[in-house]
Each structure stands twice: as structure tokens, then as C-alpha cells.
Amino acid sequence: MFRLWLVAVAVLWAACGCAGRSARLYTEEDPLELLSSGSLKPAVINSSSAWIVQFFSSWCGHCIQYSDTWKLLAQDVKDWQDAIRVGVLDCAQEENFDVCKEFGIKFYPTFKVRYIHCYYTLCVCVCVCVCVCVCRPPLELLLTPCLCCQYFKAHSASTDRGVTYRGADREIQAVRQLMVSILQNHTELERPQHCPALEPYRSAELLPLIGQRSDHYTAILVEGPDSFMGREVILDLLQFSGVQVKRALSSELPLLDTLKITTFPSVYLLQPNGSHTHLHSPKPLRFFFSSLLRSLPGVKRSSRLDRPSYTAVGLGDKRAEPMREFNSSQVYIADLEAALHYLLRVELATHSTLEGEELKVFKDFITLVSKLYPGGGSVGRLMETLSDWLIRLPLHTIPYKAVLDLLENRVGIPGVFLGAELRWIGCQGSMAGLRGYPCSLWTLFHVLTVQYDSDQSALRNTGLEGEAAPVLQVMRRYVRTFFGCEECGRHFERAAKDSVDQVENAEQQVLWLWEQHNRVNNRLAGSLSDDPLFPKAPWPSPSLCASCHEEKNGVHVWNRNNVLHFLRRHYGAANLSQRYSVSGPADIAPRHTSSPEREAEGRAGGGWVAALGFTGVDMSLCLLLYICSGLFLMLLFFFFKVRSRRWKLRYSRLPL
Known part of the structure; x- marks a missing residue:
């Protein structure tokens, strides 16, 4: 009892x-x-x-x-x-x-x-x-x-x-x-409509396929009799076209002898042109095999849903220009520039004036980018100039036109420039409207978290250094205030509200953003916004970081220490490529220089105006103030001149 x-x-x-x-x-x-x-x-x-x-x-x-x-x-x-x-x-x-x-x-x-x-x-x-x-x-x-x-x-x-x-x-x-x-346990007739055959193939069925041309890849996965991996990989590729997976058992000796397979599980790949080879996998795990097959050229996520036919200008269902060659293991400065261009010239333009909380969020964002942007060059100098201007300008309301004038450099400040072109490279999509700006914005903030992790003193005396996760907090406020996709902003705010306050240091900040990015990819995988040529999948892939992936009790898990090491290297300054950049060449290096040293660099490239410690905007305002003051003094002079003359005339006519 x-x-x-x-x-x-x-x-x-x-x-x-x-x-x-x-x-x-x-x-x-x-x-x-x-x-x-x-x-x-x-x-x-x-x-x-x-x-x-x-x-x-x-x-x-x-x-x-x-x-x-x-x-x-x-x-x-x-x-x-x-x-x-x-x-x-x-x-x-x-x-x-x-x-x-x-x-x-x-x-x-x-x-x-x-x-x-x-x-x-x-x-x-x-x-x-x-x-x-x-x-x-x-x-x-x-x-x-x-x-x-x-x-x-x-x-x-x-x-x-x-x-x-x-x-x-x-x-x-x-x-x-x-x-x-x-x-x-279904028969062929009873099987679900979109479920492929899960039974193992015999050698007599697979050997004739070797050397044959086809319009797709054929992956032969050979495994032990008690293994479920082959069937699981088949189901993992269920929503992808361009590849078929067939499983065979390790008891099929003719197949093993022909393909020279000695370890299990193994994957042998039959290519569309008739050639064939072993598929090398760093680890013989389900996640590795599935990821490698999904990343084959021409393999894409298929959808029975018809994509919308965009009719707006620039949003046709075909690319206006051919794909640019890029290396997925690098981060491109051009993507960061395109993100800033869209953010400052398109997204911010919907706000005719900036005041109150909007102005504060914008100032924090520009301050963050000016201190942590790794590209240097004309874009880095523009962000620093814009930040200095916002800090020194004693106004509670700023019209967007004033910001645009500075972006277009209409005052002629030397060495300041931001290209007005959406040139996506690592973030380019297979058609217009896919990837692009959201991808580049994620990339920008990933880079900023890694830059802050490498030099936390960069935000000293900015008002942001007191926050445990300054990059995430600024990103959260920016997305909530300015990001055009309202539903996306609500999702991000919900995620930030649940866990961002638990981030206590720069390392956790880097990992938190990576984790949230993967969650968004998982949620949107297979949706209409998913690019069929660049399907959303857990990142980094095994081809980029094999040590980041492990398996525990048959379930994929991340090695977070190795993920952190990869993120530092991938988004670090040394891995940024200037190819396709429109801002001109610049020395890319981590921001370890102190504030006086960076000011000296700006003075060296900015001429006599910068040498005095002022920006071109400051000098323009001073010149405007000087002209206005001169006009005011001239008005005062004429006022008192006329007044004194009238006084003399009045008293000169008085009778003696």
C-alpha cells in the first residue's frame, strides 16, 4: 500500500x-x-x-x-x-x-x-x-x-x-x-502514393545499370541485413529529384565483387553520363549520406506546389543574368555590400523621417556596423562617416533625405562609397525573388557576431558595450523596427524573447545566431521560398565541416565546439572574398586597432578636412552656419543703419 x-x-x-x-x-x-x-x-x-x-x-x-x-x-x-x-x-x-x-x-x-x-x-x-x-x-x-x-x-x-x-x-x-x-509492410499496390520501394535489390537487378546513361543519379547503398540506414536514406531523399537510392544487402557477393565494396554501409554512385564511382563520406552515417546525395549537381528539392508567377518588375520566373561562379566555403564582401545597399536605400526609404525609437535603433545599427564591419574600404569609411554624423548631429528628428544625401555622397567626401547594385554572390538564387536579401542579412549579422567575438573592445564607449549580446540585441531591435517581412519579424522576436537573454558571452552569441538560422531553415524547408537549387538544410553541411556532425543513439547531433570553431573561421576576416565587390579593393583584417589608430587611418585617406578631426559633413554644416551667420549680421547692420539714419533725421528737424 x-x-x-x-x-x-x-x-x-x-x-x-x-x-x-x-x-x-x-x-x-x-x-x-x-x-x-x-x-x-x-x-x-x-x-x-x-x-x-x-x-x-x-x-x-x-x-x-x-x-x-x-x-x-x-x-x-x-x-x-x-x-x-x-x-x-x-x-x-x-x-x-x-x-x-x-x-x-x-x-x-x-x-x-x-x-x-x-x-x-x-x-x-x-x-x-x-x-x-x-x-x-x-x-x-x-x-x-x-x-x-x-x-x-x-x-x-x-x-x-x-x-x-x-x-x-x-x-x-x-x-x-x-x-x-x-x-x-505494404504491398506494391497498397504502398503510399509517393513512397518508393524499400525492399533490397538483387545483384541481377543492379549490375545491368552500371555504365548505362540516365537522366538522374543512382545511388546503390549496400548495408548489413539488420540495418535500417538504406531505407531511411531513401525516405530522406523522397522530396528530391535527380537522384534515386536503391539498397542492397551485404550478402549480394556478385555486386560486392564487381563494385569492390568491402565495408558497410557504403554508397556506390552511378552518374548520368554512365561513369560510376564510390561516394566518399567522411563518416558512414545516415546524415552524411543523405546530405552528400542532396548536394549533387542537378539534384534539387521537388515540389508539387506551383510557384507563383511574379509579374512585378524584376521578379520574373527566370534569371535576368547567368549565375555567377562562387565558392560556398567563402563569404563574399559583395553580399555584405548588397545587404547594406538594400537596407539603407530600399528598406529604410519607407520611413520618411527618423525620430524617437526609430532614430535610436538606426543609430545603434550604424554604430555597430561602423565598428565591426570587416571589409574596410569605401563602405567601411561610409559607415564611420554616417555614424559620426548621427552622433554629432543634435537633432531629435532626421529626414531620410538627409541620410540618402550622405549615402550618395553629394557633399563630395573622398573615399566614401556604397554601390547601388544588388549583386548577390553567395546569396544568389536560381530565380529572382529567392534567397538574396534575407540570406545576405543573415550573413551580415553572422560576420558581425564573429568580428565582435574576435575583438570585444571594438564597441567600447559606444553605449552598446554594456549588453552581453550587443550584436543580437541590435539585430533584434532592427528586425522589429525596420525589417520589411512582418511575419518573419514576429518569428524572430518570439525566438529572441524566449532565449536571447540567456546569452552571456560572445561565444554564445555566435552559436545562438547559428542555431536560430538553422531553425528558420528547418521551418522553411520545402516551402515556396525554398530555392530548389539551394535547398534549405542543416548548416554547415558535412562537406564544409565533417567534424561538426555526430550521431548519438541513431540521431544526428551537433558538436558545438567544432561548430564554433568553424563559424569563427568561415565568417572571419581571413575568409572574406573581395571578388565581385564594387567598393574597390581594401585591406581586410580583424578590427584590433584602437580608436586613435583608426582615426589616423581616416585622416590619412580623407585629406586636410579629416586631418582637422572633422568629416566632410561637419565642414559642410560649418560652412552653412558661417553663411547664415554672415547674412544675419548683414541684416542687423542694415537694420541699425536705417534705424540710426531715421533717428538723426527726426531729431535734426526739432525747433531750436
Whole structure:
């Protein structure tokens, strides 16, 4: 009896301890389907794809603790959704009471799988309360929820509720392999519409393909008989065209002898021109194989959704000019220049005047860029000139036209220039309207976080040095105030509100921005904004940083230390390319020079005006003030001259 009381206390403690975040375990931003009483049956009944649905309760401590795992599972198999989809339904919501009762949900979490054309059932486990009374299992077993799956027939009747299966292993790898088994147990006619064959090929079927020309790549993945990797890679490439993956077992000796394969798993690549070779992978892991195949030339994400046909000027469905050659392992100054050009001449132009909070945010942004911009040259000098002008100008309202005049250098300050051309290089897209400015803005802030990490003294005496994450805070305020995509701004603000205050140093600042960028890529992968030639994927890819990727319990994980080292090197000053830059050559070096030294550099390149410690704008204002003062003095002179003459005339006519 005491043991039962202890179990009850433990369960209540687990539920109450997680109550703070149980209000809403899943949101629209998660890569899964949020189902309800009205959408459950239309989604899973008579569906062309399989489904795995978790029925949970928002008050259940197990469900709360397991929610992060379920989200990771959904993200891990996001590209499988044409074959099998992941969903959730909250049985604690009053409107869902009836449907949960109808589907026989008694315990949480319960996982129901919609299984296409399933003609067999699996046994149901004994309920937990019986286990307590009879088996008396240990406490930790009672606190471990069972995995429950429900199988449905395709085009089943509305009265069919399937059969529930429960399994003790609830880790991502086990559930993922369960999903693979569900799909493979279909016949060819019963298979989901967009699910390829998962059965292994024989040597007699694969050997004739060697040396044959084709319109796509063929990847032969050879693995052991108990491996799931081949089937998982096939499903990972489900939404990509230009490559087909076929699996074979290590028992196919004729195939192994012909291809000279001795290690497993291995991938042998048949190219469209008839040539063939081993696909070298730094690590024999699922993530590496999938990423390498996705990055092959001509392989792109396919979508059954038609892209919109833009009719606005400059937004046609074809590129106006050919793709520029670029190296994905480098960062291009031209992208940073294009980002600043669009930001200052297009996005900022929607604000006719800058005042109050807008003016403060703009000043902070210009100050940040002027201190951390690594490109130097005319753009760096322009940012410094603009920053000095904003700081010294004692105005609470500034018209945008004044900012534009300085950007266009209409006062003739030597060595100050920002090209008025959107020349994307590393951020160019396969068609107009893809990548471009958002990509370059991410790149700009990545560069700024790394520059600040290398020289934190650069922001001394700017008013920004007191913040733990100054680059992120300025970026947050800029996106909230000026960024044109309102929905994007709300997403970024939500992410910043949740975690940016937890960033305590420059290293965490670099990693936080990288992590958020990957989350955005994961959310937008496969959407209309995703470029088919440059699909959004976890970055950096294995080809850029193999040591950044690891696998734990069959699930991809990041080596954050190696990621930080890569980011410092990739976005560092030494990796910035001046090719295609329109600002002219400049010495690219980390900003380690002190403020007096940088002022001396500006004076050396700015002529006698800069040598006095003033910018061209300062001198222009002084000249204007001098002219106005001269005119005012002349008016005073004529005023008193006329007044004195009248006085003399008046008193000269008085009678003696």
C-alpha cells in the first residue's frame, strides 16, 4: 500500500513540476500536424499516406517530458511526410473529449499509427493499473510511458478505429524504425502514393545499370541485413529529384565483387553520363549520406506546389543574368555590400523621417556596423562617416533625405562609397525573388557576431558595450523596427524573447545566431521560398565541416565546439572574398586597432578636412552656419543703419 502511495506522489510531482510549460506543448511552428476533433478523421481516414499520431494530455507529466523528443522525431522525419506524417492531438482539450473516447484512448501518451492496407493486428499490452497490483514493477518503469500505435486500413470506414500497439522503447531511433517497418509492410499496390520501394535489390537487378546513361543519379547503398540506414536514406531523399537510392544487402557477393565494396554501409554512385564511382563520406552515417546525395549537381528539392508567377518588375520566373561562379566555403564582401545597399536605400526609404525609437535603433545599427564591419574600404569609411554624423548631429528628428544625401555622397567626401547594385554572390538564387536579401542579412549579422567575438573592445564607449549580446540585441531591435517581412519579424522576436537573454558571452552569441538560422531553415524547408537549387538544410553541411556532425543513439547531433570553431573561421576576416565587390579593393583584417589608430587611418585617406578631426559633413554644416551667420549680421547692420539714419533725421528737424 505504501508503494502505491509513493507512486501516486511521484506521478503528481512529475505533472506539477512540468505544469509551467504544459499550457501548450506543440505549436504551429513545430514540424508536425496539430489535429483536433474536426480534423483527425479527414486526415487519417482514406489518406494516401501513413500516419503516426500521438494522443496526449497537456496535464500529463510524461507527455510534457516527452514533447521535446516527439518534436525532434518530427523534425528528423520531416522529409518523409509524403509517405508517413506525424501528428498530435490533445485529449485534455474539452472539444477533443469525444474523439479521444471514440478512438479508445485511455492512457497518455498514446501513439496511433494509420497503417495503409494493414490486414493483421498486434497484441495490446496490459494496462498500467494491473501491472501495479500484480507485477509490482519498479518505480522508474511506472514513470516510463509506453509507445502506443494504432493501425488503420486505407479507405477504411468511419467506424474503423484500428488496433493499438504499445512498445516500451520510446526513443527517436526506435520510433523511426517502427515507421520504416510500417511502410515496408505494404504491398506494391497498397504502398503510399509517393513512397518508393524499400525492399533490397538483387545483384541481377543492379549490375545491368552500371555504365548505362540516365537522366538522374543512382545511388546503390549496400548495408548489413539488420540495418535500417538504406531505407531511411531513401525516405530522406523522397522530396528530391535527380537522384534515386536503391539498397542492397551485404550478402549480394556478385555486386560486392564487381563494385569492390568491402565495408558497410557504403554508397556506390552511378552518374548520368554512365561513369560510376564510390561516394566518399567522411563518416558512414545516415546524415552524411543523405546530405552528400542532396548536394549533387542537378539534384534539387521537388515540389508539387506551383510557384507563383511574379509579374512585378524584376521578379520574373527566370534569371535576368547567368549565375555567377562562387565558392560556398567563402563569404563574399559583395553580399555584405548588397545587404547594406538594400537596407539603407530600399528598406529604410519607407520611413520618411527618423525620430524617437526609430532614430535610436538606426543609430545603434550604424554604430555597430561602423565598428565591426570587416571589409574596410569605401563602405567601411561610409559607415564611420554616417555614424559620426548621427552622433554629432543634435537633432531629435532626421529626414531620410538627409541620410540618402550622405549615402550618395553629394557633399563630395573622398573615399566614401556604397554601390547601388544588388549583386548577390553567395546569396544568389536560381530565380529572382529567392534567397538574396534575407540570406545576405543573415550573413551580415553572422560576420558581425564573429568580428565582435574576435575583438570585444571594438564597441567600447559606444553605449552598446554594456549588453552581453550587443550584436543580437541590435539585430533584434532592427528586425522589429525596420525589417520589411512582418511575419518573419514576429518569428524572430518570439525566438529572441524566449532565449536571447540567456546569452552571456560572445561565444554564445555566435552559436545562438547559428542555431536560430538553422531553425528558420528547418521551418522553411520545402516551402515556396525554398530555392530548389539551394535547398534549405542543416548548416554547415558535412562537406564544409565533417567534424561538426555526430550521431548519438541513431540521431544526428551537433558538436558545438567544432561548430564554433568553424563559424569563427568561415565568417572571419581571413575568409572574406573581395571578388565581385564594387567598393574597390581594401585591406581586410580583424578590427584590433584602437580608436586613435583608426582615426589616423581616416585622416590619412580623407585629406586636410579629416586631418582637422572633422568629416566632410561637419565642414559642410560649418560652412552653412558661417553663411547664415554672415547674412544675419548683414541684416542687423542694415537694420541699425536705417534705424540710426531715421533717428538723426527726426531729431535734426526739432525747433531750436
